[in-house]
Amino acid sequence: MADYDAIVVGAGLAGSTAAYCMAKEGLSVLVLERGNAAGAKNVTGGRLYGHSLEKILPGFADEAPVERKVVRERVSMMTDDSCFTADFHSSRFNDPASASYTVLRAEFDAWLAGKAEEAGCDVVCPAVADELLRDNGKVVGVRAGEDDLTAEVVLLADGVNSLLGQKAGLKKELAANFVAVGCKEVVELPKNVINDRFGLNDGEGMAHLFAGSPSNGMMGGGFLYTNKESVCVGLVVSVEEMAKSSVRLPDMMEKFRESAPLKPLLTGGKLVEYSAHLVPEGGLHMLPVLSADNLLLLGDAAGLCMNLGYTVRGMDLAVASGQMAAQTVIEAKEKGDYSNATLSGYKKKLENSFVLKDLHTHRNAPEFMEHTPRMFKEYPELAAEAFTRLFKVDGEPSRLMLKKMLPLVFKVGILNLAKDGFKAVRAL
Ligand SMILES: Cc1cc2nc3c(=O)[nH]c(=O)nc-3n(C[C@H](O)[C@H](O)[C@H](O)COP(=O)(O)OP(=O)(O)OC[C@H]3O[C@@H](n4cnc5c(N)ncnc54)[C@H](O)[C@@H]3O)c2cc1C
Structure with a gap:
């Protein structure tokens, strides 16, 4: 008999959501996370669209460590010496079903993994899943260091690189034109300074995206999100174009930070964190095989992310894919069948939801x-x-x-x- 019903690799939003939903229905679940804690390795620009998590944990924003509710949207076109900005401020996004929040992943992911633990999951960090365990070709668990851990099904929520997904043949090696590289700095500023500089009240946040000179004219752009007592500022640039360019990302970041529109917004701030990460941007064109016998792929590992220029969305898709993967596994347990005949129901769920519908609607965006x-x-x-x-x-x-x-x-x-x-x- 297997040690667990399900092993989840990765305690990001996709993995912890899946783990929580399965454990809540009584399944035995192990989560392995290679970071020292959930959230330690995770990077986002900063804005979580709350709708998908709201369906799973209604009113989550009252309890979760969200930073600010976004009520102000700015989109700028920048050149080296000018900046044109569209600024939209509205209370129309107050409804929890369409609200979005700035988040810091170290805190937010730790909270969500805590929810999975409360529901009964074992969450182990740091623990790296090195490879899939197989018995006569069938996936029966994972090997983590010296430990062989068995389960009826393995959920790969191991992020954009998903080496395990590649080794299992579900997805190809990442193509340079399907990924961007993002870098981000967290700059601490007092709450009242943030409120004054960005025209916000307590609890209100701003999302600001920039096109043009921040990415040195390459495909990509800059971002700035306000937190309670910090701002996240960074760049996302096509890997393919970066590879051809002689300009380095840290230099672009420095130029962006020092630019006339940004500098006064960051003056007096203290840099407290720097991170970099890949972003899957190929949309539907990079969609991998989502399931196999005893195996599922979710979140960024499945390329479920969209960059539309005026907004970046991956976290709400990660949460939704986690929930749908969990529902599929619950059905598999009821049937006693974890073969792909049952697990392929996961793709159908995604197809019937906003996840693959939105990727389909925006399928031409990457091109x-x-x-x-x-x-x-x-x-x-x-x-x-x-x-x-x-x-x-x-x-x-x-x-x-x-x-x-x-x-x-x-x-x-x-x-x-x-x-x-x-x-x-x-x-x-
Ligand atoms: C710079 C940047 C800006 C972004 N901005 C936004 C934004 O504003 N809004 C938005 O919605 N999305 C944004 N995104 C995208 C969003 O962050 C991702 O879509 C989201 O984090 C995906 O969640 P996930 O759980 O699938 O993967 P991840 O958060 O990457 O989690 C994967 C987890 O798996 C773990 N892991 C990997 N391999 C193993 C292993 N072998 N064993 C154990 N653990 C393992 C990792 O440590 C990690 O914790 C941005 C991304 C970047 C990089």
Whole structure:
């Protein structure tokens, strides 16, 4: 008889959610996490869309260590000397079903793993699952160091690299055009300073994304999220483009931090954390095989993440995939059948949910970003030039708006603008 009904590899949001949901239904569950604690190895920019966790743990934000509820959205186009920003402030996101929160993973993931423990899971950290155990080809557990641990089913929630998923043949080695590299700094600032600088009240947060010069014109961008007493600031840039560039990510980060729009927001802050991580961005095109006999793949390990430029989403998909993987395993236990005939129900659940529906809706987004470099170079420059012409008064005879703007439009090309605009609304 197996030691456990299920072994979960990785105590990120996908793994801990799956573990919690299975344990709550009485399954025996072991979670292995290679970090010293859940959350220790996990990186996110900072914003969790709460809807999927709200369905599992209603009212979770009252208890969980969330930082601030996002009520203010900013999107900027930056050049080396200018910055155009759209700023949207609203109380319409107050409903828990559509609220989003800034989070620090070290605290948030530890809380969620604690919930799984309370529900009865064994959570062991640090513990690295080195390989899958097989008996006559069938997955029967994992080997962690000297220990052979057996289970009816193994859930791989081991993140974007998922070496175990690759070894099991469920997914291919990561292709450079399907991943971005992200780096992030956490800068401590007093609460009242954050409130004043970002125009927020206590508990209110801001999400700010930047395109253009922060990624040095490459596919990617910058981000800034406000926490209670810190801000997270960072960059996400295509690995494929970084590999061709002579500019290093830490140098880009320094330039971004020192830029005119950012510097005053961070002045007086204390850098308390630096991290870097890969982000799966291939969307539906990098979707792996999601299940096999006695094996499931979830969260980033399954590439369930989207970068749409104005928002990055992976955590709500990780939570939802954890829940659906757990539901599938519960059904498998009821049937006494952990073969792929039952476990493939996981993919159907994902297909019927927002997870694969959203990835399908935005299936052209990765290609759009990859093949529209103007988004990251020419358009920020165009915005800067347009606003310069609009606001510059230098004693030269003024010209009508049309005359000011038309040459700019011709510079990029009307056809290019129309083509890119059409592609953007179809992809994003
Ligand atoms: C810079 C950056 C910005 C982002 N911004 C956002 C954002 O604002 N909003 C959003 O929703 N998403 C964002 N994302 C994406 C989001 O962070 C991920 O989609 C999410 O963390 C995926 O959760 P997960 O549980 O699947 O994987 P992870 O959080 O990566 O967890 C995997 C876990 O598995 C463990 N592990 C790996 N291998 C083993 C092993 N062999 N044995 C034991 N344990 C193992 C790891 O230590 C880790 O704890 C961002 C990502 C990055 C990098």
